[in-house]
Amino acid sequence: MFFFYLSKLLAFLLSPMFWAFVLLVYALFTKNTKRAKKLLISALVVLYLCSNSFLVDECYRAWEPVTKDYVMQKNEYTAAIILGGIGDIDLRRKQINFGYSADRLFQVLPLYHQGYVQRIVFTGGSGSIEFPEKKEGLYVKKYLLSIAIPDSVLLIESESRNTYQNAVFTKQLLDSVGLKGKFLLVTSGTHMPRSMAIFKKAGFENLVPFVTNRHSGNRRFTPDHLLIPNPGAMLSLQAIIHEWVGFLIYKLRGYA
Secondary structure: OHHHHHHHHHHHHOOHHHHHHHHHHHHHHOOOHHHHHHHHHHHHHHHHHHOOHHHHHHHHHHHOOOOOOOOOOOOOEEEEEEEOOOEEEEOOOOEEEEOHHHHHHHOHHHHHHOOOEEEEEEEOOOOOOOOOOOOHHHHHHHHHHHOOOOHHHEEEEOOOOOHHHHHHHHHHHHHHHOOOOOEEEEEEOOOHHHHHHHHHHOOOOOEEEEEEOOOOOOOOOOHHHHHOOOHHHHHHHHHHHHHHHHHHHHHHHOOO
């Protein structure tokens, strides 16, 4: 539990917006005029660099793996293991509202219908401190049943709260039902390096990465992409910094 709260705190402290805010507050309260000017300039530099779409894309391009087109290879897999974090839970309507990372789920559905994966494994509980009852896996199962995916195809793990628990609890689940073979590990491009390392550490051997919603694409050299600040880029940078720190912490703890 301590590790869970620590990860949330670090995500806040390492936010580029937080860095700029600290510099601006320091500039506001310092009595040294020259120092205040330097702090203001530093805050502007941080905001500009961290909101530069081209620079942020390069960070993603260096980090995200590029995987093969497994469908074209006509390979079959025992199951696709889909990592959670694909939406938010609407407790009033008792349903999941899909977000950006829902690509993890939606790209697997055609693979199942086309016969490339035999089973669908979803792993994800509540990532919320305030709402521990928002167990994502339960709502994903409800959605999949509503679109006529047979219950016999599904294996749902709904207690994990981080990637380490995703791996450990999923391994326990698969072992408990005796499911073995070759598995696709399905998650976002940014999250894949950490996920593969953790799942292998947890005992998965025949594991193949399947990247979804990859952030970086072809390099763009248009003026707006190169020069104009973009608040969306700053949010993207915060997300990849979170991954870098998470990967480092998991390595130090022996999880990856």
